[in-house]
Amino acid sequence: MPGAEVLSWVRARFMPHIWCPGCGHGIIMHAIIRALIALKKEKSQTVLASGIGCSSRMAGYIDACTLHSTHGRSLAFATGIKLHKPELTVVDVMGDGDCTAIGGNHFIHACRRNIDITAIVMNNNIYGMTGGQASPTTPMGAWATTTPYGAVDPAFDICKLAEGAGASYVARTTIANPRQAETFISNGIKKKGFAVIEVLTHCHTQFGRKNDRRLPFDNYTFFKDASVPLAKAQTMTPEELQGKIVCGEFVNRDIPEYTEQYEKLVIEKARG
Amino acid sequence: MADVAFWQGNTALAHGALMAGCNFFGGYPITPSTEIAEVMAEELPKRNGHFIQMEDEIAGIASVIGASIAGAKALTATSGPGFSLKQENLGLAYIAEIPIVVVDVMRGGPSTGLPTKAAQQDVMQARWGTHGDHATICYAPSSVQECYDLAIKAFNMAERFRQPVLILSDEVVGHMREKIVMRDPASVRLMDRVKPSVAPEKFTPYEPNPLTGVPPMASFGDGYRWHVTGLTSNDWGFPTGNPPEIEKKMLRLMSKVGRARDEIVEYETEYMDGASVVVVAYGSVGRSAMRAVRDARKKGIAAGFFRPITLWPFPDVELSKMALGAKTIIVPELNCGQMVLEVERVMKGRSKVQGLSLVNGELFKPSEILNKIEEVA
Numbered sequence: 168m169p170g171a172e173v174l175s176w177v178r179a180r181f182m183p184h185i186w187c188p189g190c191g192h193g194i195i196m197h198a199i200i201r202a203l204i205a206l207k208k209e210k211s212q213t214v215l216a217s218g219i220g221c222s223s224r225m226a227g228y229i230d231a232c233t234l235h236s237t238h239g240r241s242l243a244f245a246t247g248i249k250l251h252k253p254e255l256t257v258v259d260v261m262g263d264g265d266c267t268a269i270g271g272n273h274f275i276h277a278c279r280r281n282i283d284i285t286a287i288v289m290n291n292n293i294y295g296m297t298g299g300q301a302s303p304t305t306p307m308g309a310w311a312t313t314t315p316y317g318a319v320d321p322a323f324d325i326c327k328l329a330e331g332a333g334a335s336y337v338a339r340t341t342i343a344n345p346r347q348a349e350t351f352i353s354n355g356i357k358k359k360g361f362a363v364i365e366v367l368t369h370c371h372t373q374f375g376r377k378n379d380r381r382l383p384f385d386n387y388t389f390f391k392d393a394s395v396p397l398a399k400a401q402t403m404t405p406e407e408l409q410g411k412i413v414c415g416e417f418v419n420r421d422i423p424e425y426t427e428q429y430e431k432l433v434i435e436k437a438r439g
Numbered sequence: 440m441a442d443v444a445f446w447q448g449n450t451a452l453a454h455g456a457l458m459a460g461c462n463f464f465g466g467y468p469i470t471p472s473t474e475i476a477e478v479m480a481e482e483l484p485k486r487n488g489h490f491i492q493m494e495d496e497i498a499g500i501a502s503v504i505g506a507s508i509a510g511a512k513a514l515t516a517t518s519g520p521g522f523s524l525k526q527e528n529l530g531l532a533y534i535a536e537i538p539i540v541v542v543d544v545m546r547g548g549p550s551t552g553l554p555t556k557a558a559q560q561d562v563m564q565a566r567w568g569t570h571g572d573h574a575t576i577c578y579a580p581s582s583v584q585e586c587y588d589l590a591i592k593a594f595n596m597a598e599r600f601r602q603p604v605l606i607l608s609d610e611v612v613g614h615m616r617e618k619i620v621m622r623d624p625a626s627v628r629l630m631d632r633v634k635p636s637v638a639p640e641k642f643t644p645y646e647p648n649p650l651t652g653v654p655p656m657a658s659f660g661d662g663y664r665w666h667v668t669g670l671t672s673n674d675w676g677f678p679t680g681n682p683p684e685i686e687k688k689m690l691r692l693m694s695k696v697g698r699a700r701d702e703i704v705e706y707e708t709e710y711m712d713g714a715s716v717v718v719v720a721y722g723s724v725g726r727s728a729m730r731a732v733r734d735a736r737k738k739g740i741a742a743g744f745f746r747p748i749t750l751w752p753f754p755d756v757e758l759s760k761m762a763l764g765a766k767t768i769i770v771p772e773l774n775c776g777q778m779v780l781e782v783e784r785v786m787k788g789r790s791k792v793q794g795l796s797l798v799n800g801e802l803f804k805p806s807e808i809l810n811k812i813e814e815v816a
Contacts, residue, residue, distance in 0.1 A: 178666075181677060211639065211662045216505075219669075227666050227678070232659040234508060235668040236501065237531050243498035247505025247513070250489045251463055252660045255509070273501075276494040429489065437484035 169197055176200045176210065178230045185224050189383030191342035191368030195289055196225050198345050198366075199258065202353040203231075206256075214257045216245040218270060221296045221370075222262035222289040239270025242277040245284050253283070253426040256356060263290040264302040267323045271303075278332030278361050282425035285355040285362045288325055291370040299373030310377040325365045330418050335360030337418035341367040343390035344414065351416065360424045367412060442621035448586040448612040449516075451619050452542060453478035455590025456514050458622060460629055461540070462488035463511035465502030467495055467521060470554045471610040472544035475516035496524035500541065504528060507537050508667055510658030512594055516542035519552060522561055522568070529603055530569035531669045533692065536645070536654065538597035538604075538632055540590070545609040545722075545773075547800055556800030557610035559722055559773040565605050566751050572689065574696035575751035576703060577605040581725040583617035589748070591622070595630040596703065600696055601653050607750060609773070611723035611802050632656045639663045644676045645688075652695035696752070705748035706757055710736055714743025716816050717765040717790070719758065719782050721747050724771050724803055731808035740816045750778070755785040762790060767815040771795040771808050791815075 169177075177200070186192050203213060213231040217223035219238035226233040232255070236244045241259050249257045266274050266288045277284060293311060294300040301311035301318050304325065308317040329337045336358040338351040348366050355362030369375055369386035380386045390412065397415025400408060446454075453475045456464075464479035480490045489506070493499045496517055503513040517525060522543040532539050545561045547553030552560075561568075565577045576596050578589040589606055597604040635642050635655040644665035647654045654674075657663030670678035671685050679685060696703070707725075710732060711717070720728035725746040735742035745761065747754050762768055768790045770779040779794035786792055795811050797803055 180675060181666075211664050212660060214659055227668065230664060232664055233666045234505070234659075235666065235670065236504075237528055237669055240497060240501045240528065243493060243501030244505035244508075246491065246493070246498070247463070247465055247502030247507075247511075248509045248659060249505075250491055250502070251506040251509040251511045251513075252658075255660050272494050273498055276498070429484075433490075434484045434487060437481075438487075 172204055173197065173200050176203065176230050178228055181227050184228055186221060187372045189371060190221070191291065191386070192222055192225060192289055194342040194345050195287065195348060195366050195368060196228065198348040199260070199287065199352055200229065201349045202356060205353055206356055208256050212255055214245070214248055214255050216241045216248070216257065216259045218261055218265040220262040220265050220294070222260055223265060225260045239265050239268070240273060241265070242270065242273040242284065242286065246277060246282055249282055249284055250426055250429065257284045258356065259284055259286045261286060261288050263288060263292060263304040263325070264294045267303040267325060267328070275328065275332040278329050278334040278363070280425040281333055281335050281360045281422055283359055283361070285352065285364070287352060288363065288365045289368050290325060290365055291368045291374060293370050293374040295370040295373045326363070326417050329363040334363050334418060335420050335422050336362035338416040339365040339367070339412070340414045341390035341394055341412060342369070343387050343394065347414065354416065358419070360422060444619050444621065445616055446583055446619050447474060447614055447616050448580065448583045448608060449474035449544065449614065450478055451583045452586040452590045452606065452608065453482070454621070455587035456540065456594065457482055457486070458624065458627060459591040459594035460512045461514045461594060462486065463503065463506035463513040464490045464515065465493050465506065465513070466499040466515045466517065467493055469496070469518045469521045471546055471613050472516045472518045472542060475542060479514070496521040497528060500525040500528045500539070503539050504532050504537050507539050508659055510661070512598070514540045514542070516544065518544045519546045519548050519554070519561070520550065522564065526569040530571055530573070532603045533569065533573040534669055534671065535667045536601040536656070537667070538601050540593045540597050540604050540606065542606045542608060544613040545607060547798070553800045555610065557723055557773055557802055558798070558800070559609055559724065560777070561607060562750060562774065562777040565607050572693065574602070574693050575605065576600065576602070576696060576749065577607055577751040578748060579607045579722040579750045580612055581722050581746065582612070583615065583619050586612060587619055591627060598630045598632045599653070600699070601632060601656055602696070607722065609722050635663060643674050645672065646674045647691060647695070652691050652698065700752050703749060704752050704754045704757065706754040707746040707748060708761065709744040711743040711745060711761045713741055713764065714762070715741045715764070715766045716812050717743040717745055717762045717768045718808060718812065719745045719747070719768055719770045719778070721750060721778065724773060727803040727805045728771055728808050730805035731812060734805060734809050735812045735816070740812060742812050742816070753781050753785070758782070759785050762786065765790045767791045767793060769793050769795055769808070769811050769815065771797070771803055771811070773797055773802070
């Protein structure tokens with residue numbers, strides 16, 4: 168049961184939520200709220216932006232300044248908010264389809280600009296809300312309603328994508344390690360620049376049902392067994408890493424942040 | 440001494456936006472609207488505003504909506520294919536009641552069409568482009584001065600009604616150069632969105648002012664917490680499936696503009712008294728049409744000129760009244776016949792309504808419209 172301070176960040180008015188019993192999204196929401204509390208963020212100075220999908224409903228459930236926008240576009244909305252009011256803390260919550268399919272362009276450009284937004288990607292490898300269609304992170308061979316013979320296209324590695332595109336902080340964990348999720352989210356928010364935290368979660372309703380992970384617990388044990396800390400992964404061979412989920416902070420670099428650069432290089436120059 | 444310049448329509452439009460207090464521009468380069476972005480890129484940082492070239496047209500309007508939610512007066516400008524791409528997020532701004540101004544400098548379509556040539560093919564898209572019902576406020580400038588003045592007006596209307604306002608310019612108006620007189624800031628009336636007057640804990644984000652139908656709007660960061668969503672929602676901004684709440688929201692979106700219709704509608708007329716042939720034309724075509732009507736008068740034809748400045752709401756009551764005695768109404772357009780449908784609807788068969796289409800990328804010569812006037816007179 169979350170503590171009273173955590174519950175004070177939840178909009179009781181918006182309950183009941185739409186998530187299935189046993190969904191991992193609540194664990195991530197809890198981690199986000201705990202990180203915001205630990206960082207002493209004020210609700211009225213904190214923005215949560217989201218797109219469309221199960222994960223994106225989270226914006227409505229958190230009692231802050233929240234924007235439930237259009238599918239895949241949340242980072243573009245968040246960019247406008249952050250550029251106009253850089254003093255706000257901006258967190259963007261996304262699903263895997265939201266972030267890497269329809270929103271893929273906005274995602275790589277937010278990384279490239281390195282704008283001070285924390286993107287939390289809830290990757291459950293499927294389009295859950297629409298009934299279980301394949302996403303760009305559905306593993307090859309996995310069943311989805313639109314891949315009834317198994318997915319044939321390779322999946323994205325969200326963390327490598329973010330690293331290559333220029334984000335200043337990139338980390339991955341799973342819902343089986345909520346404390347680590349909280350730490351990474353907190354580190355991401357503290358980071359001056361674009362931060363990406365991929366949290367592997369599950370959709371036992373749509374994905375698990377047809378891919379041998381029918382119960383929430385099956386997914387929990389799967390994540391626990393498959394997770395490998397980054398330091399250990401660096402000592403393992405590619406064969407040993409097959410089917411494993413490497414968790415840890417992949418990128419933590421200090422590079423110029425967009426809104427600061429705009430202030431320094433554009434506004435100061437324009438005003439002479 | 441008045442501040443006078445010799446500018447393109449696009450430049451004037453950008454400066455009008457700045458005069459209106461625009462402090463954010465997000466967009467993507469596209470012909471023939473790009474000069475608007477270029478002026479904003481140069482001018483906004485001088486005034487502590489922000490310009491951002493986004494990764495695509497969709498992101499352009501998204502950033503503008505985001506900035507407006509955070510309190511900015513925000514503008515995006517586009518053309519043809521870009522206007523198509525913006526339609527989904529335009530819908531979000533309608534339903535979530537976010538004031539923004541969107542400029543479409545029309546070019547020939549469909550698709551890539553005629554990027555550097557004039558057209559008026561987006562008239563119905565401006566009205567119905569985004570899915571779902573909504574009230575549209577859309578201006579069509581026909582001179583460089585009007586680009587400037589209507590940009591100011593568009594921002595005022597966006598702020599007043601908490602919704603997107605469109606400016607449907609076209610390639611001719613956007614790129615031609617004319618004298619323009621800058622307004623004296625002291626004499627320009629600017630409107631700002633009404634802010635909530637209650638304390639944050641008493642704030643009901645979408646509870647409308649009973650007189651205007653427009654809810655006060657807080658900005659993110661102002662101390663108020665609220666939820667913005669593209670879902671149909673109740674006064675709390677909470678998604679609703681409750682039929683009375685759904686209907687209330689939908690009807691309010693329409694009526695907040697509808698009830699103020701008379702204060703929004705604008706048009707220009709010449710020689711309408713006793714006119715037997717009326718030419719209804721807008722935007723760049725309005726210029727050719729006015730000349731044609733004047734030439735017809737010189738020839739003794741009782742021609743009249745009616746130019747809608749707001750395409751939406753269309754000046755239907757006004758046209759219907761003023762053109763009552765007209766035998767024929769001619770609607771010259773740079774499309775295959777869009778606004779002519781609206782004129783037919785308004786006249787209800789009382790006058791013969793004839794479209795005059797030009798879709799070869801050129802602007803009407805006054806003589807082409809004059810020929811038509813003489814033909815029907």
